[in-house]
Amino acid sequence: MDIRLAPMEGVTDAVHRRVHHRLFGGVEKYYIPFITPSHHQVFTTRDMRAIAPENNAGVPCIPQLLTRDAELFLWAAQQLADLGYDEVNLNTGCPSGTVTAKGRGSGALRDPEGLRAFLDAIFAASPLPVSIKTRIGFYDAAEWPALLAIFRDYPVKELTIHPRTRNEFYKGGVHEDCFQLAADAGLPLVYNGNLFSAEDCGALQTRYPDMPMMIGRGLIANPALGRQLHGGAPATGEELRHYHDALMAEYAREYPADTVHGRMREHMKYLSCCFEDSRKALKAIRKSNPGNYPAAAAMLFALPLAECPAYDPDVFAK
Ligand SMILES: Cc1cc2nc3c(=O)[nH]c(=O)nc-3n(C[C@H](O)[C@H](O)[C@H](O)COP(=O)(O)O)c2cc1C
The missing domain is CATH 3.20.20.70 (Aldolase class I)
Structure with missing residues (x-):
């Protein structure tokens, strides 16, 4: 592929x-x-x-x-x-x-x-x-x-x-x-x-x-x-968390805190599609500020993984 x-x-x-x-x-x-x-x-x-x-x-x-x-x-x-x-x-x-x-x-x-x-x-x-x-x-x-x-x-x-x-x-x-x-x-x-x-x-x-x-x-x-389309494994929760942390750390090296927060919120809107019942966690992320963002992000990573993760256009309408 x-x-x-x-x-x-x-x-x-x-x-x-x-x-x-x-x-x-x-x-x-x-x-x-x-x-x-x-x-x-x-x-x-x-x-x-x-x-x-x-x-x-x-x-x-x-x-x-x-x-x-x-x-x-x-x-x-x-x-x-x-x-x-x-x-x-x-x-x-x-x-x-x-x-x-x-x-x-x-x-x-x-x-x-x-x-x-x-x-x-x-x-x-x-x-x-x-x-x-x-x-x-x-x-x-x-x-x-x-x-x-x-x-x-x-x-x-x-x-x-x-x-x-x-x-x-x-x-x-x-x-x-x-x-x-x-x-x-x-x-x-x-x-x-x-x-x-x-x-x-x-x-x-x-x-x-x-x-x-x-x-x-x-x-x-x-x-x-x-990776999955090439026959590899789906993402584990730990991998997603690590991906999130790596993105945030690299953004922080290049951008001020507000920009880092904005970029991460955008990514998390999409990433929430990997988790079950993400509505509440997503709301906390959306309403977060740079100071309380990590706690809001942790709420998402505490959720069970979706069995078949797929982008859901409704996430952006919520
Ligand atoms: C936030 C956002 C930014 C985009 N920026 C570009 C861009 O810079 N250049 C481009 O050709 N298409 C851009 N697109 C269109 C995407 O490349 C793609 O064509 C579109 O998302 C449809 O593909 P998808 O259904 O796989 O998401 C953008 C789409 C979105 C949602």
Whole structure:
């Protein structure tokens, strides 16, 4: 199986990548959440923290760019090549309103001719192979055949498809027929979306035996998922506790207490899916401050483990 960790801004940062790779593994590639190259043609401190090779030592990473300015894309791709990366991923999927308003992310899908001109320019001169992570339309899945026809005209290293439109954000079902259309076209694909449990991944594998799977929320909720898919053991309670402590210690080396607390709360929202009846503990974590957070976290780790841990969208609605 070929398992990729989806980029998740604010969650899958360099600290997470290092700790996850060291303690659980089972992930072939880690995608770095998007960076948006600025017109000044310098990476910010935040960008550098994400992409600096020393912060990702030993972790197989693919950086991602969010821009629709070909000159900036090419500048950034050259910087990434100079840093030693061997692929750059283009984001045409981000649904955020502030992003799409500038024609970036899935905003690019609203303007197929503009997208084509942009792809013409970057594929003509990119110093690195370009892979793309996309949605299947902006407003409606009916846009997909025309968009797919555009992507087919370029030597895309891999096309990761999240089969939802921009307007569907991350909710509801996925458009399996749209993914199938791309599979029928014979492009090198990666599947992404709603792979929340080992069972979901097994079902995808039955349908598409060699398809690489990019997993986001499912892998943050169950950090052992990749290992399990490779035939390894599920996470023990002790491992999860150790993972938590390692994340917290490494965040504390790099960030102030408030930021550490914010990052840990976010991770714990997902990790709570590994435990039975986590509602009360999660509430304590949500209401915690940096001072009483450890006691709230301990409440979660005292709970029995869920038999089949899986990301539960309802956790975020509670
Ligand atoms: C909090 C959050 C941050 C995300 N950040 C990025 C990002 O930086 N780049 C990107 O291509 N997708 C991003 N995504 C989308 C995920 O990579 C992925 O496509 C989405 O979560 C669906 O996959 P899943 O069902 O396996 O979680 C983000 C999603 C979430 C929930």
